Amino acid sequence: GAVVSQHPSWVICKSGTSVKIECRSLDFQATTMFWYRQFPKQSLMLMATSNEGSKATYEQGVEKDKFLINHASLTLSTLTVTSAHPEDSSFYICSAKVLSYTFGSGTRLTVV
Amino acid sequence: DAKTTQPNSMESNEEEPVHLPCNHSTISGTDYIHWYRQLPSQGPEYVIHGLTSNVNNRMASLAIAEDRKSSTLILHRATLRDAAVYYCIPGQGGSEKLVFGKGTKLTVNP
Secondary structure: OOOEEEEOOEEEEOOOOOEEEEEEEOOOOOOEEEEEEEOOOOOOEEEEEEEOOOOOEEOOOOOOOOEEEEEEEOOEEEEEEOOOOHHHOEEEEEEEEOOOEEEOOOEEEEEO | OOOOEOOOEEEEEOOOOEEEEEEOOOOOOOOOEEEEEEOOOOOOEEEEEEOOOOEEOOOOEEEEOOOOOEEEEEEOOOOHHHOEEEEEEEOEOOEOOOOOOOOEEEEEEO
């Protein structure tokens, strides 16, 4: 079946630095990918829709200058958390749709 | 966005059937009902989806009410590996977005 690979699975960074998370569709092409954030004991919150070759569409309240999304190819979308702060510590998950939605295994970001 | 109501938590015993309910009274007539589940520290996993008729696959069955305002996910024989948070997600008026509610945390007792 369709597989979405997310990397890294976990990362620790210093406050003020930037972190890039990659999301790859391994055996299919994805013109659209979705990025979610999940805080402990909470549900997934949709952050943005990543569109290949064009700008991402951000959900209300999500800072597009802080969460940079690039979808330069049909198999890769990246999320960069810029100037990370401890409150950005969270579980970030990407997904893409084939027949159903396939999710990556998530990236746990800890900002210290 | 179409809203859902699910129990916060449910408990089952191993090898017994589990019925997970979901109310989605604001769903539009052409939107599918999706069910996903999430194990701890993992991304969500597809379970099943349907439109009007009841659906079956190797993981579960989905019973959809005739008025489509509610549905029930049925796990025929719960195993310990079925312990997860189960999300019922109605389609969003043709949008490709999946908007997650709070889900039901299922505990399976040995």
